[in-house]
Amino acid sequence: MFEPSRQRYLLDPGRLLPAIGPIVLFMLWYGVVELHLVNPVLLPSPWAALTALRDAITNGSLPHDFFATLARTLESFLIATAVGVPAGILLGSNERGYRSVEFLIDFFRSTPSSALIPLFMMIFGVTDINKIAIAAFAAVLVILFNSAYGVMNARKQRVMAAKVMGATRLQIFRDVLIWESLSQTFVGLRSGVSMALVIVIVAEMFIGSENGLGHRIIDAQQVLNVKDMYASILATGILGYALNVLFLILEKFVVHWNGK
Template sequence: MTASSYSSGRRVPKLSLAKHLDRFLPLVGVFVLLLLWWLIAISGWVNPVLLPTPWTTIATLFQAMVTGTMAIDFGTTVLRTFGAFVTAALIGVPVGVALGSSEKLYRSVEFLIDFFRSTPASALIPMFILFFGVSDLSKVVIAGFSAFLLIVFNSAYGVIHAKQSRILAAKVMGANRWRVFKDVLLMESLPQTFIGLRSGISIALVIVIVAEMFIGTEQGLGKRIIDAQQVLNVRDMYASILVTGLLGYGLNVLFLMLEKRVIHWSGK
């Protein structure tokens, strides 16, 4: 064995080890956060009643999920979030694609889309309560409206900014307007549309949680958080906040995986 082949053979395990270690990089921030949380909790800087240790919070989370009612609250919030998101996506994607395919039509409603998209959804809650009351429908409608605006904007943006070179190439090859729309414009808009869908489900979850906090309801993570805060049940409050964050992160990861699978050709 030559010196070069020997040295290259020695480098392979190191490179392989480095690649395996890179997979754990996202966990570094998690461990740092938990360590800081634990150090602050035991330092005495904060009243222990107001800030339990992370291990106590995690134990409370598992106990509430297994033997308590957190699983019911979790399921209720998930159902409301997906109800709002699916409704917004089924309406928002076709509307966004239709608006994006006609620049004049999009410009005619651009102000309305940007105006409502820039208005905090929480500020519209009283208006939706007037129209839909304090039922579950109002929570789904509020969240769906917020998600709808994001999905429409991103879908339209994706169609408007489709690569002109591919559109021209399709026309040169004899494709009619429908084929150009279906095979070029629609496919080109998918990456931006998925950004809108991912943002839409995130904002739907946020608005559902806020609505559960301030609109009368019997179940839901938002209701659980505000109830725990009012009776100073801080362990349950932190556990509920933690599971809400995990839910949001999980939904984001799910859509990233779906995006990579559906539009694997993006950027090529």
């Protein structure tokens, strides 16, 4: 027998809410195809795309590209995190320091990173390092920005309480500001990993690449293999969604006191 709380959880209709979006999307997709609103050559049915996705997984061609993209995304994200979080925390704890570089941060954060691909190609050449470098550059700005604002917007009451209790500036920074900034920092990390994935996909499309989901998408488009193209796009979306969910779970585990 299930416990009452467990039974309520299993019967809770709210558990089905996340499925509504994908169902509506596939229904609209199916309707567009059935009504011939788009040329079937350019837009296959959702079932055809899902079948192509299944076949690409079972024959082993998709996992190779999937994990190549995942590896580049994680490498660039880890570099961005290692640079962006400490720099953001340090700048956020010194508001004058942050204001002195705010223009540069906002300027490059507002500049589409894909526009800088030619510059990075001149510096790093047509290599994997180029893809990782441009993705890390795009992600580090998002992470730094959120980490800095997380520190600057730390709850003043807790900072004042620490001062009243005789805490030193170092203790306030280490025991209050850093922990208070974690919630906003995780927002930056989630945005950063999504940004890294987007730029990696774009770089795989337009910078010489032999593998990766971006390479797979552009290759399928060039030979008009639309089923495989849509299957690869679906795989990219699944990867992005999985990374986002992973960070949401990690955030709930690490910043469990948020809002209390």
